[in-house]
Amino acid sequence: MDNLNEIIEKLITIAGNGNVLTDKEQLADYSHDETMGLQSFPDLVVKAENTYQVAEVLKLANRFNFPVVPRGAGTGLSGGAVPSSGGVVLSLEKMNRILEIDEENMMIVTEPGVITGVLQAEVEKKGLFYPPDPASLDSCHIGGNLAECAGGARAVKYGVTKDYVVGIEAVLPNGEIIKLGGKLLKNVVGYDLISLIVGSEGTLAVITKIVLKLIPLPKAKIDLLVPFDNYETSSATIVEIIKSKVVPAAIEFMDKESLRACAECLGRELPFPEAEAQILIELDGDDKEYLEKQAEMVGELCLEKGAKDVLVADTKANQDKLWEVRRKISESLKITGVLKVSEDIVVPINQMPTVLHDLQELSKKLNVKIVCFGHLGDGNIHVNLLKKQLTDDTWNRILPEAINGVFDITVAAGGTISGEHGIGLTKKKYLRRVLSEAEIDIMKQIKKTFDPNNILNPGKIFE
Numbered sequence: 001m002d003n004l005n006e007i008i009e010k011l012i013t014i015a016g017n018g019n020v021l022t023d024k025e026q027l028a029d030y031s032h033d034e035t036m037g038l039q040s041f042p043d044l045v046v047k048a049e050n051t052y053q054v055a056e057v058l059k060l061a062n063r064f065n066f067p068v069v070p071r072g073a074g075t076g077l078s079g080g081a082v083p084s085s086g087g088v089v090l091s092l093e094k095m096n097r098i099l100e101i102d103e104e105n106m107m108i109v110t111e112p113g114v115i116t117g118v119l120q121a122e123v124e125k126k127g128l129f130y131p132p133d134p135a136s137l138d139s140c141h142i143g144g145n146l147a148e149c150a151g152g153a154r155a156v157k158y159g160v161t162k163d164y165v166v167g168i169e170a171v172l173p174n175g176e177i178i179k180l181g182g183k184l185l186k187n188v189v190g191y192d193l194i195s196l197i198v199g200s201e202g203t204l205a206v207i208t209k210i211v212l213k214l215i216p217l218p219k220a221k222i223d224l225l226v227p228f229d230n231y232e233t234s235s236a237t238i239v240e241i242i243k244s245k246v247v248p249a250a251i252e253f254m255d256k257e258s259l260r261a262c263a264e265c266l267g268r269e270l271p272f273p274e275a276e277a278q279i280l281i282e283l284d285g286d287d288k289e290y291l292e293k294q295a296e297m298v299g300e301l302c303l304e305k306g307a308k309d310v311l312v313a314d315t316k317a318n319q320d321k322l323w324e325v326r327r328k329i330s331e332s333l334k335i336t337g338v339l340k341v342s343e344d345i346v347v348p349i350n351q352m353p354t355v356l357h358d359l360q361e362l363s364k365k366l367n368v369k370i371v372c373f374g375h376l377g378d379g380n381i382h383v384n385l386l387k388k389q390l391t392d393d394t395w396n397r398i399l400p401e402a403i404n405g406v407f408d409i410t411v412a413a414g415g416t417i418s419g420e421h422g423i424g425l426t427k428k429k430y431l432r433r434v435l436s437e438a439e440i441d442i443m444k445q446i447k448k449t450f451d452p453n454n455i456l457n458p459g460k461i462f463e
């Protein structure tokens with residue numbers, strides 16, 4: 001970065017001495033997210049404490065022409081928060097206050113650095129519910145969730161982050177502060193800029209305040225863990241459940257290998273270790289009796305379609321145990337898989353049996369370990385390619401073919417290459433597999449309109 005010392009001095013004036021990091025050891029924490037194999041050091045980190053500071057940092061960036069990479073908790077899985085061109089990482093971690101829980105309007109107003117699980121727990125204390133639940137909810141930030149339009153297990157019934165955002169305050173790349181929407185359930189004035197910024201992966205604006213709508217907290221839930229002896233039967237059963245017009249809150253898929261990795265990391269045996277695939281189904285609602293009937297019906301349907309058993313969890317302690325396993329899978333595969341490349345495909349739900357079958361065939365053909373888990377109920381599966389015992393040469397040779405093979409299967413099923421993790425750095429070279437030149441061109445023009453000097457998170461989404 002040119003003029004580094006002068007820039008540091010000015011940043012200290014804006015954010016205060018303690019909020020500007022220059023030490024290499026401290027910068028290391030901001031040089032990666034949770035994407036395996038990606039690292040790039042920033043020149044500096046600035047921890048903003050308020051919107052004004054965010055705005056001043058961006059004005060300075062335009063003046064001195066340095067990149068600014070917004071960062072939440074750094075749990076991203078496509079490299080969005082990795083400062084691939086150096087410059088300044090702008091951390092929102094200190095903007096971590098819940099500003100208001102408005103019970104009359106059923107809304108929450110929050111800063112972006114609040115941990116999603118904390119936000120959920122706070123609204124639940126008042127009988128309210130913010131449903132989007134990325135498996136990383138104990139560490140990711142609500143601002144990062146907006147930037148990625150995070151999904152989660154409960155998307156089957158409740159949708160994803162964008163379905164709850166009714167207002168944002170954001171700072172444009174030139175430092176101008178804009179306020180979009182508010183505590184409004186309806187709003188059709190002009191283009192929908194909120195929807196444009198949500199999911200824009202920190203490339204169009206820095207989100208500094210958020211208004212989310214909430215719903216009443218369901219009073220009861222029942223979880224079912226259902227083992228199957230193959231992928232196809234498990235996914236075909238889910239299609240049948242959805243056809244039966246029951247809408248579970250969540251339907252998660254976990255294959256044998258992902259559960260084995262998880263058992264190893266948790267250091268305990270998990271239920272049904274012989275099953276090739278397991279489905280975790282969550283039903284929720286207000287009427288406990290009705291819920292029990294639904295659970296019985298779903299359990300019977302599963303057994304009818306070929307499930308080996310049904311384990312019912314109707315206490316919080318048992319439910320938490322099941323979900324602990326599901327949320328631990330990604331990390332466990334990272335620990336046990338030597339090296340993991342994780343794809344995040346999404347297809348129409350009824351295509352899932354074919355897709356899971358074709359992925360197994362691809363694994364056999366290329367002799368590469370493919371492990372699948374994820375949000376089967378909304379068609380979004382995480383396909384993990386594991387290096388395991390392969391030599392570096394073999395791995396590097398077959399990886400491009402394997403990734404393209406996964407995307408061939410996805411596209412043939414009418415799907416797309418990311419359901420929730422975003423494009424970031426890792427998937428941008430595959431954009432043309434699912435977007436036309438005209439579509440990419442419009443997106444690039446939008447970026448240019450927001451950010452003519454290409455200051456904000458450059459090099460992300462587009463090559």
Ligand SMILES: Cc1cc2nc3c(=O)[nH]c(=O)nc-3n(C[C@H](O)[C@H](O)[C@H](O)COP(=O)(O)OP(=O)(O)OC[C@H]3O[C@@H](n4cnc5c(N)ncnc54)[C@H](O)[C@@H]3O)c2cc1C
Nearest residue numbers: 072073074075076080135141143144145147150151202207
């Ligand atoms: C174990 C594990 C499980 C996961 N499970 C899920 C899951 O179920 N569903 C899911 O959707 N994702 C999941 N993720 C991915 C990740 O947690 C989400 O993408 C999350 O939304 C990222 O939030 P973050 O605060 O960590 O953002 P970061 O990783 O810090 O940043 C992500 C992107 O958002 C931008 N950004 C961050 N804050 C702002 C802001 N205030 N304004 C503008 N841009 C900003 C960054 O520049 C970057 O491009 C998982 C990750 C892990 C490690």
